[in-house]
Every structure is written in C-alpha cells, then in structure tokens.
Amino acid sequence: RGAGLGGGHDEREQTLNQLLVEMDGFEENEGIIIIAATNRPDVLDPALLRPGRFDRQVVVPLPDIRGREQILKVHMKKVPIGDDVDASLIARGTPGFSGADLANLVNEAALVAARSGKKIVGMEQLEFAKDKVMMGTERRSMVMSEDEKLKTAYHEAGHAIVGRSLEEHDPVYKVTIIPRGRALGVTVFLPEEDKYSHSRQYILDRICGLYGGRIAEELVYGEKGITTGASNDIERATELARNMVTKWGLSSKLGPMRYGDESDEPFLGMTAGSSRQDISDETARVIDQEVKSILTDCYDQATSILKEHLDKLHVMAKALVDYETIDSNQIDDIMAGAEPRAPGDKKEDKEDKKSDPKVGDPAEQL
DSSP states (O other): OBOSOSOTTOOHHHHHHHHHHHHSOOTTOTTOOOOOOOSOGGGOOGGGSSTTSSOOOOOOOOOOHHHHHHHHHHHHTTSOBOTTOOHHHHHHTOTTOOHHHHHHHHHHHHHHHHHTTOSSBOHHHHHHHHHHHHHOOBOTTSOOOHHHHHHHHHHHHHHHHHHHHOSSSOOEEEEEOSOBTTBSOEEEEOOSSOOSOOOHHHHHHHHHHHHHHHHHHHHHHOGGGOOGGGHHHHHHHHHHHHHHHHTSOOOTTTOSOOOSOOOOOSBTTOOTTOOOOOSOHHHHHHHHHHHHHHHHHHHHHHHHHHHHTHHHHHHHHHHHHHHSEEEHHHHHHHHTTSOOOOTTOOOOOHHHHHHOTTTTOHHHHO
16 A cells, blocks of 8 residues: 555555455355465555455565475476585575575576586586575676785685684685675675574674774775775674664663664555654764774774784785685685695595504505
C-alpha cells in the first residue's frame, strides 16, 4: 500500500484491492489453496496476512552447510564432475551462499573447464569459480603502475595480518591484488562454520580488521601516502560501531536500549520523510562520542598489531607483488616467520617426521 509516491503507473493500491477481491468468496470451494511468495515481507499489507488469507507463513532462509552440500550435488549432476571434487568441502567454504549462488558457481566452473579444453570439472575449476562469485570477475586488462600495485599489496596485507592476529576474527581465506569488481584488491575472510549470532568481541575484531589496510598505508608511506582505498572500510566500520551503540545494546555507557526510529519506509500508508526524532540532542551527542570511542580504540589496537608485525607486513606485500594472489597456507608461512611457499606447493609436515624416527631414516626402515 503506497504513500502517494510515483505517477499514474503506480498501482500498489489497485493491485492490493484486486488481490483481496479475487481471494474473497471461496467458501463453497474449500479445496482451493492460494500460495504466494515474496522477498519483501516488510512491505506486505496486514490485510493480506489476516487469518483465512495468507495465514500460514513459511520463512525460507539461506541454506546451512548440509543444505548447501545437497544443493551442490543436485547441480553437479548436470555437469561431468572429476573424482577429486568434494561437495562438502565446497559447502564449508561458501557460508551465506543461496541456492542461486551455488548454481551459478557450478555453471561458472563448467565454463572455466570448457574454456581450458577440459572435459570434466575438477576442484581447481570449482575453486576458481568460487573466487569469481565471492570476489568478482578478474580485471586483468586494468593497467596499474608498480607503485599503485605495491600500495594495494600493503593495504590488503594489513587487512590479512590484523585479521589473522585476532582470536575472534574469521580466518583469512585468500588475499589478491588482482582488481576484481570495483576493488583494486580483495581480502576474503571465511568463517569456519555457519554463524547465526555474533559476540561483542567478534564485532570489535571485525572493525580492527577493516582498519588494517589504512593503517598499513600510514605505517609504510606516512600520513601523506594514505590513499582513498579505505573509504569502504571506514564506512563499514562506522556502520558496525553505530549499530553496536544504537541497535544492539553493546555499549556500556548507553546500555541495552534502541536509539532512533528508522521505520520511515514509504509503504503501508506512511508518508515519506515522516520519521519522528525520538532522541534528544544531548543523547545524539553521547552516541556520536561513543561511536568515535569504539572506532578509536579499534584503530589503536590494529595499529599496535601491525607495528608488532611490521616485518611480516613487508614480506606479505612482497609475496602479493610476486604472486598476485596468496592463500591461507602461504599466510600461515609468513606469520610463522618463514618464506611463503610457491602457489600450489604443499609443504610436508616436519613435526610428524620428528615424532616418528622411522621417517627419513633408510637404515631404520630397512
């Protein structure tokens, strides 16, 4: 039900009335059931949801890890799949994916295999497709100067090191300085399991991770070398901090109370711009101070982490310039103080060799 916005082509009111008319008068036809679906339940008129109309409501959320695995198996039946493909492994690495995203992933993998002349789709193609769906299409045709490429490498390395150093932060999945989508570089973090709620510490760690890129630029190039690449990071960090204070009740100073009324959707007969201001100027000032305090504390914490790991920041930036993309195994090498392995290499587990005296000793084996 609209709010008078739009021209004569806007038929929300007429559509609603026609729906109600068509649904009425089914008393003699008890065998008829009306089913409807929407992805905007927030703008449904209450007249449609009264008992006797659409009174049974089924919420269809994003699939969990088991659901993603089963959806992948359905779509994998349509393409020739290699023996090395593990649907459960892909499902674990795609939290938050919808069924359409997973179908797109399998289709992209099939296209990658076809372009490279392969007759079957393997894990390599599926991993490439997952990166494309998650991070966007590679823009290798984009020309970047060596200086800008190095700055991007430091920026993304800053995100990775700060995120890797915080206990509650999601693990680093992959870092790349290949331009994807509208970004010059991407650092992807993947949770180890599906999460349905987040702790206060997790949100604070995320804010720290978002500031890692800007701080890395500042430490390496000074204040004059800071770029505009952190604009989206700052926007997301500020939004998280403001939600902590005004929505989620995670501020010790302001307590468990919601501040502000954002129900200004111009639907259901409401007039656009009619939202009321239900907080005082003094409270608004305290909210701003608390948001700034959270962001400043996280910024300082991320700064101390990067100063402590400054040598690793240089090593990771160099690895990104050399390889363009590094994965979690290479990041583990760097954080352990070792040289990162080349892409695709698998290091043998030295600790296992030490614990077993037979390994590596031909005389003992004989």
